[in-house]
Amino acid sequence: MDYDPQDIEERWRERWAETGRYEADPGDADDDATFITVPYPYPSGGMHMGHVRTYTVPDVYARYRRQRGDNVLFPIAWHVTGTPIIGAVERLKKGEKEQLSVLRDTYDVPEDTLQDLETPMGYARYFIEEHYKRGMKSLGLSIDWRREFTTNDERYSKFVTWQYETLRDRDRLEKGLHPVKYCTNEEQPVTTHDLLEGEEAEYQEYTLIRFGLDDAVVPMATLRPETVRGVTNAYVDPDATYVRATVDGETWLVSETAAEKLRLQAHEVSVTEHVAGADLVGRSVTNPVTGDAVPILPAAFVDPDNATGVVMSVPAHSPDDYLALQEAKADDERMERYGVDPDAVAAIEPVPILDVEGYGDVPARDAVESAGITASDDPELEAVTKELYNREFHGGRLHDDYGEFAGEVIEDVREAYRETGVEAGNFDTMYEFSEEVVCRCGGAVEVAEQDTWFLSYNDEDWKQATKRVVENMECIPENTRGEYDHTIDWLNEWPCIRNYGLGTRLPWDDDFVIEPLSDSTIYMAYYTLAPRLQEIPVGDLDREFFDALFYGADAVDDPDPRALDLREEWQYWYPVDYRFSANDLISNHLTFYLFHHAELFAESEWPAGIVIMGMGLLEGQKMSSSKGHVVLPDEAIQAYGADTVRFFLLNSAEPWQDYDWRADQVESVRDQLERFWNRATELVPEEPASTFEDDRPALEHVDRWLLSKLQRTISEVTEAMEGAETRTASQTAFYDFEESLRWYRRRADVDRPAAQWTLRHALETRLRLLAPFVPFMANELHERLTGRPAEEAPWPDVDPELTDRTVELQEARIEQLTEDVHDIVDVTGTDPDTVRVYVAADWKRAVFEAVAEAGPDVGAVMSEAMSDPALRERGDAVNDLAGELVELVRDLDETTVDTMATLDERAVYEAAAAFLEREFDATVDVYDEDADPPDPGEKAGDAVPFRPAIHLE
RNA sequence: GCGAGGGUAGCCAAGCCUGGAAACGGCGGCGGACUCAAGAUCCGCUCCUGUAGAGGUCCAAGGGUUCAAAUCCCUUCCCUCGCACCA
Incomplete structure (x- = not known):
């Protein structure tokens, strides 16, 4: 019967579905319960081959444990929290070409179905049903389908509500300010998906150095606060408009746009007066750190729309500033026009504040001079600047007047230096994007600071508890263990709410929704409850209910019996034995998972193991649904069958290694399986x-x-x-x-x-x-x-x-002999009629016995052998042979060597003679070397134990 | 820059932790068997040399440790991934 995977696989799928084969329920207490999970898919698009292995690896493990007799639970659900799905729907509704192409061409969404995708849950539901579920079922994943849910379900929200109320009570949540992207046109926060330009933009945290001008603060924005002692002057754009404003009760002088930004960043701002940039030029400002007064010079390169619109100049360490100073010195006329005394400009000299290897006292001067740069519009200037900044950051050591920071490398102390300045009241902070950011509505997007709730992953005791989870956890592969610890150390507060998106509302403020990485930390527990929770009215799922469920009857005054009932189910399955996940999730999701379990559950319920999986390539390249560079599971299963897809994915690399889906290799796997099938059906x-x-x-x-x-x-x-x-x-x-x-x-x-x-x-x-x-x-x-x-x-x-070790060793001799004869036939190009095989003489055998006795040490073997008079006569020959045999035996264990010592080689070869005759179509004769055999080629003497001499005629 | 993982014969890839086989396997290629033929299947070969099972040169590059290194140590070059508030 021919191999027809479509037919076979369809029949088994139906059978598994009809019998509920993989539905798992708690059994006896002495059952071995195994609970396996995988991150639930995010159905913002279809499933492609890149996802398939993620779900197949745990399935293979689940099936293995089942065959070993375990009661195995392998569930799945759908993550629909947050904004990606909403964004996808918006783009679809706007008829965006790219989005339509992904849906139509990459994921084969039928034309008349597209309108069903115009609501977030309609969109999600389509991909859940038509892609993920269908694909998972086709692949034969042994999932308990009764347990599926979405993170937008009302009962799931009740569970997350319980989690966040509990965390707040335990002081794991705190309120604070956080930078967000804010559209100044729509007057609301926006996400990356809402942007027209600047998706790549990063938040840059500028330090504002509070220079003084009479009673006003002139905040100079810099990314290098440690250069404050090297400031020789300031620059403003003489053509820009500046304002005098009251900021948090103080008077500040900043550009007009800066005042607006400061207002967004949680400052009280009221503008009292407009000032032309030119009016500031020529005045002097006081450095808050050194107390020095420095002049304000005019500069066209100052961007009033960036940060405060006032910059400080550090000509010793900034090539830009150095060149600007040279240009100012060279243009007396311009200085005079702005009312600046050219002599005062001429007197300005760079003030070095650090030493860095490879440069002289004034690194910026060296940098521009050695690169031959003379003007600030030289295109090479940027590279030179970057190089210098890098060298100074990683290798620059501060001068003595930096007190406690003197001699330190910038990299190690910049942050601390900044904080010291902030505490001393000399520095402030302002956020700015690294590039221009524009909203899809066309409005400018700025950094705003907003009140937000944070998960306090920076709490030291919480970190310690989480580290204990890692300590007791199985990490596969083992070399990932350090990465969890590293992440725990480095993790800071995590803003856990957003202004909009799908999911659960913040229980005490429903303007906010809990973001996706924060609503998915303990949901594995929800799998154990999901089907039976359906029977309980949503209204009953309050704080007390879940307290009783997770903390037991004593945790509440009047425990709900249904909760206690579910508690048994949860306890039966928990903890999660293995979570199969991906490398890039260690630095967020997986570590969050550990944090939340450490906090909310007892040690006995902590995660027992995590298996990290590598990523997938397609024909050597990264898969990409937007470029259409994907293979859909349906197509592959149609073409090759699910078994082939599975076998390829599981066999081409270990789970934690990257794999490469290559059509020619997959085809070859299919051929191999077919060959296997054909052989098997014959039996x-x-x-x-x-x-x-x-x-x-x-x-x-x-x-x-x-x-x-x-x-x-x-x-x-x-x-x-x-x-x-x-x-x-x-x-x-x-x-x-x-x-x-x-x-x-x-x-x-x-x-x-x-x-x-x-x-x-x-x-x-x-x-x-x-x-x-x-x-x-x-x-x-x-x-x-x-x-x-x-x-x-x-x-x-x-x-x-x-x-049977002996049988294996015997057969290995025959394989070796066959191969040797083949080699000789190949090399000589002959077709022998007679094959003569000579088994090594008895004395050679005795040497082997000495080796077996003495172990792989030529000296020891020789003293053993020399005790035999018959061997002593043969002196040198014995020595040579001993060396050869020691080599042979070196890697073998003692049992193997002992078994070899008992092997009757002659009998082994004779028993195989008929086979060898068939193989070479020749007469095969086996002789003992020392029985005076016919030896036309004079080969017999070459025989060695386990390597008989061979002669072909 | 920091952290992690890599660079093995035409291609993919095992071995590296626990030194001791020109280095598993697959694809591709060459030759042969079977067949009218094709496919499937089976058997050889596929770094160089070789009419005797062998020898030579090899595992990114360069050094070192060792009787012995793809494997351990050091240096250099190159590639991939992550570095957050995004799933």
Whole structure:
């Protein structure tokens, strides 16, 4: 019967759906409950091959644990919180070309369905049903479908509400100011998806150095606050409009636009007077740190729309400032026009504040001079500046007048220096974007500061508790452990609410919604409750209900019995044994997951393990739905079958390694599976027999060899699966054993009943090992072979009765001999009629015994051998041979060597003579070297134990 | 810059932790068997040299440790990913 994956797979899908095969419920207390999760998909688009492995790896592990007898729960749900889906719907409604192309071309959304996607939940629902669910079912994922939910469900919101109320009570939430993107036209915060320009823009935190001018503060914005001692002058744009304004009760002088920005950034601002930039030029301002008075000079390069519109000049360390100063000095006329005394300008000299290797006293001068730059419009200036800034930041050491910071490298102390200045009242802070940002409505977007709730991931005791979670957790691969610790150390407060989006409202202020990374930290617990929670009215799911559920009957005055009932269910499944996730989520989602479990649940419910998965490429390149560079699971399953897709994904790399979906490789996998299928069906009997154990025929040497290899396969596959090494496991069960089978078919008369029995036994075992990977094919064949699906059969155990080291070693000799004869045939280009094989003489054998006795040490072997008078005579020859044999034995364990010592080589080769005659179409004669054999090629003397001499005629 | 992971024969890729095989396997290529033929299947070969199972030169580059290094150490070059308030 031909391999027809579509037919086979469809039948199993139906069967699994009809029987609810993977629905898991709590069983007996002594059951082994295994709970496996994976981040729920975010259906802002369709599922493509990049997602497929993410869900297939945990499925394979789940199937493995089930075969090992565990009660396994593998659920899924849908993350619809936040703004991406809303953004996608907006773009669709506006008829954006790019968005329509992604939907129509990349994800094949039918034309008449597009309008259903015009509401957020309609959009989400389409991709959930038509892509994710359909794809997951096609792939045969062993999911308990009764437990699915979305994060927009009202009961889920009740659960998140409980979580955030609890966190607030425990002081893990705090209120504070936070920079947000704010559209000045729409007068509201916007997200990255709302932007027309500047999606890449970053928040830059400027330090404002509070220079003084009479009674007013002139805040100079800088990213390098430590250069404050090197300021020689200030610059304003003489043509721009500045204002005198009251800012938080003080008088400030800033550009007109800066005043507006300061107002957005939580300052009280009222403008009292407009001032022309030119009127400020020529006046002097006082440096708050040094107390020095420096002049304000005119400069056209000052941008009044950036930061405060007033900049300080540090000519010793800024190439721009250095050149601007040179230009000012060279243009007396211009200075005079603005009422600046040219002599005062001429007197300005750069003031160095740090030393940096590779530059002289005045690094900026060196930098521009060595690059041959003379004008501030030189295109090379930017690169030179960047280079200098970098060198100064990473290697610049501050001069002595920096007090406690003297001698320190900028990189290490900039932040501390800044804070000291802020505390002393000399510095302030202002945010600005790194580039221009424009809203889709056309309005300018500025940085605003808004009151926000934060999760206090910076709390030291919370960090410590989370580190204990990591300590007790299994990290796969192990080298990710440090990354969690690193993230915990570095994590700061996290703003956990947004102004809009789908999801749960902040319980005490429904203007805000809890953002996606914050509403998904403990939802694994919700899986254990989801189906039965449906029976409980939403109104009953209050704080008390969940307190009773998660903290027990004693936690509340009047516990709801339904909550206590659910508590048992939760406790049965929790903790999560393995969460399968992706590398880039360590620095946020996964660590949040650990934080919240550490805080909210007892140690016994903490995450037990996380498996990190690598990412997927398509034909060597990153997948991208916007470029259409994706493969949809449906297409691939249609073309190759789900088993092929699964096997390729699991077999081409270990879960934590990156993999590359390549059509030619996938095709080859499909061919391999087909070949396997064809071979297997030849062994399927007319009537399925449940077992052949009762009528096992007498086995021959080769049969025992294959069965012994099979035992080795079982133990290797099992060990690999325990470590979630799906590549090693599938490689071993499939390809490696295939190698053994190839040899077996060559060696054995496979029509014998014993061979048939052996092949069927091996097939049955292998189907069970492969069932997690290719469940459709493995179950089908196993059922045809034995009457029950592979997944109903237990995971194979190693049968010590069938493990036979001696047989394996014997067969290895025959393989070696065959290969050697082949080599000689190839090299000589002859076609022998006679193959003579000479087994090493007895004394050589004795040397091997000495090696086995003394171990891999030539000296020890020699003293052992020399005690034998017969060997002593042969002195040098024994020494040479001992060296050779020690080499041979070095890597082998003692049991193997001892077994080798008992091997009767002559008998082994003679038993294989018939095979060798077939193989080479020649007469094969086996002789003892020391029995005076016919030796036309004078080869017999070359024989060595386990390496017989060969002569071809 | 910081943190992580890499660079292995035409391509993909194992081995590296726990030094001791020109280095698993696949794809592609070449030759052969079977066949009317094609496909499938099977068997060889696929760094260089070689009419005897061998020798030579190799695992980004350069040094070092060692009797012995793809494997350990150092230096350099190159690639990928993350560095947040975004899922």
